[in-house]
Amino acid sequence: MVTSPGAKRVIEVSAFVAAPLAGMTLAGMGCDVLRIDPPGGGLDFGRWPVTSGGDSIFWAGLNRGKRSVIVDFRRDEGRELVSQMVTVDGPEGGIFLTNLGAGGALRHERLCQLRPDVVSVQVEGYPDGRSAVDYTIAARTGIPMVTGPEGHVGPVNSPLPTWDIATGLNAVIGAQEALRRRDATGAGALVRVALSDVANGLLASLGFVDEGRLAAQPRSRDGNYLYGAFGRDFLLVDGSRVMIVAITLKQWRSLVGALGMTEEVAELERSSGLDLNREGDRFHVRREIAALIEPWCAARSSSQVAEAFDSHGVAWSPYCSAADFIGPPAPAGGIVHDVGLAFRFDSEAPGPIGAAPTLGQDTEGVLSELLGLSQHEIGRLHDQGLVEGPGLRARVGNG
Numbered sequence: 114m115v116t117s118p119g120a121k122r123v124i125e126v127s128a129f130v131a132a133p134l135a136g137m138t139l140a141g142m143g144c145d146v147l148r149i150d151p152p153g154g155g156l157d158f159g160r161w162p163v164t165s166g167g168d169s170i171f172w173a174g175l176n177r178g179k180r181s182v183i184v185d186f187r188r189d190e191g192r193e194l195v196s197q198m199v200t201v202d203g204p205e206g207g208i209f210l211t212n213l214g215a216g217g218a219l220r221h222e223r224l225c226q227l228r229p230d231v232v233s234v235q236v237e238g239y240p241d242g243r244s245a246v247d248y249t250i251a252a253r254t255g256i257p258m259v260t261g262p263e264g265h266v267g268p269v270n271s272p273l274p275t276w277d278i279a280t281g282l283n284a285v286i287g288a289q290e291a292l293r294r295r296d297a298t299g300a301g302a303l304v305r306v307a308l309s310d311v312a313n314g315l316l317a318s319l320g321f322v323d324e325g326r327l328a329a330q331p332r333s334r335d336g337n338y339l340y341g342a343f344g345r346d347f348l349l350v351d352g353s354r355v356m357i358v359a360i361t362l363k364q365w366r367s368l369v370g371a372l373g374m375t376e377e378v379a380e381l382e383r384s385s386g387l388d389l390n391r392e393g394d395r396f397h398v399r400r401e402i403a404a405l406i407e408p409w410c411a412a413r414s415s416s417q418v419a420e421a422f423d424s425h426g427v428a429w430s431p432y433c434s435a436a437d438f439i440g441p442p443a444p445a446g447g448i449v450h451d452v453g454l455a456f457r458f459d460s461e462a463p464g465p466i467g468a469a470p471t472l473g474q475d476t477e478g479v480l481s482e483l484l485g486l487s488q489h490e491i492g493r494l495h496d497q498g499l500v501e502g503p504g505l506r507a508r509v510g511n512g
Contacts, residue, residue, distance in 0.1 A: 120145050121292065124199045125179070125210045126186055126219070128156040130247065130274050131308065132212035132236045133175040134281030139288065140178030141454040141466040145205075147479055148179040149195055151187055152501045154472055177452075178466035182480075183473035183501040191499050192218040198483055200228035207301065208288065212236035221303040230301040232291045234284050237307040247274040250308045254316055262336045280311045338399050342392035345403050346432065347410040355418060357406065358428045362390055371425035372409050381405070476502030 185191040238245025261269035287304040344358035359365040387394035453463030
C-alpha cells in the first residue's frame with residue numbers, strides 16, 4: 114500500500130468487481146482505502162478462482178493496496194460505526210464507496226447530516242434500483258449474439274466482466290470529479306454509476322446502437338474474423354495459433370510483405386474488383402485472404418512466424434493461456450500482487466499497489482487511529498460481535 118501524508122481516505126463497503134476495482138484503483142493512486150467486511154468475510158470473500166487451500170484469488174486480486182476492517186454493517190450498530198468512520202473531520206476524509214445499497218446510517222442523506230461535504234460513490238445495476246450484474250447487462254447489449262463461430266445458435270458469453278470493469282473505472286472518474294468540485298466549492302455529492310448507463314454510453318459511442326439501423330453491412334456472427342477490416346486466427350505446424358490483424362494500410366502492407374504474397378493479392382484485386390488497400394474491401398474478401406495465409410502458417414513453426422512477422426512489423430500475437438500472459442512472476446505458491454496501475458507519468462514506471470490484506474488485519478488499528486477508541490472500547494465492540502480482527506479474541510479474553 115502506497116499512501117502519503119494527507120492522502121484521501123476512502124471507506125469502501127463493497128463486493129464483487131466494479132466497486133472493489135474502483136477502490137483498488139484509488140489505492141493505487143495513493144488513497145488510503147479501508148475495505149469494510151462483515152465477520153467471516155463478505156459476499157465475495159470465497160469467490161472463485163481459489164487456491165488449493167481455498168483462498169480466493171479473486172478477492173486477493175481486487176483488494177490489493179487496501180486496509181481490511183471487520184465491522185458487522187448488517188446491524189444498525191455496525192452501520193452507525195461505519196458512518197462515524199466515513200464522516201471523521203479533516204480534508205482527507207468524507208469519502209464513501211459502495212455497491213451494496215447502503216441504507217440506514219449509511220444513506221448519503223444521513224451521512225450529510227454528520228458531514229455536509231461527504232462524497233458518496235454508489236455503484237448500481239440500473240439507475241431505478243433494479244438489480245443487475247455484468248452478465249445480465251451483457252445479455253442486453255447484443256454482444257453475445259454476435260460472438261462465436263459462424264452458424265452457432267444462441268449467445269456466447271465472455272468470461273471477462275467488461276461492463277464491471279468499465280463501471281469501476283467510471284466510478285473512479287466520478288469520485289475524482291466530485292472531490293475536485295468539493296475542493297473548489299466545499300460541497301459534497303452523491304455520485305451514482307449504473308452498469309446499464311455505462312453500457313449504454315459506450316455502445317452508443319462505439320457505434321453499436323446505430324449500426325443496425327444505419328450501417329451498410331451490420332455485423333453478424335463471424336467466428337474470429339475482425340469486423341470491418343482483416344484479422345483472424347491461424348494454425349501453425351506446431352499446433353499453436355496466432356492472431357493476425359491488418360486494420361491500417363501500414364499493417365496490411367507489412368503482412369503482405371512478410372508473407373511474400375504481393376502477386377496473389379494483386380490477382381485477388383483483379384478478380385474481385387476491390388482495392389485491398391482499403392480496410393472495408395479487405396473485409397469483403399476476408400475468406401479469400403485467409404485462404405492465402407492458411408498454407409503459409411500451416412508450414413511454419415512459432416519461431417519462424419515470429420521471426421518473419423517481427424522483422425516486417427506485422428501486428429500479430431501468439432495465443433496464450435492467462436497463466437502465460439506477459440506479467441510479473443508470481444511467488445512460489447503465492448498470488449501475484451506486485452503490479453501497479455496502467456498509466457505512467459513521463460518515463461516513471463508505475464509502482465506496485467501492494468498485496469491484499471488478510472481479512473480484518475487492520476480492524477484494531479483503524480478503530481484506534483480513526484475513531485480514537487481505546488482497547489477497552491474495541492474489546493467491548495468485539496464482545497458484542499460488531500468487530501473482529503486477528504488477536505482481538507485472545508487479548509480481550511485475557512483482559
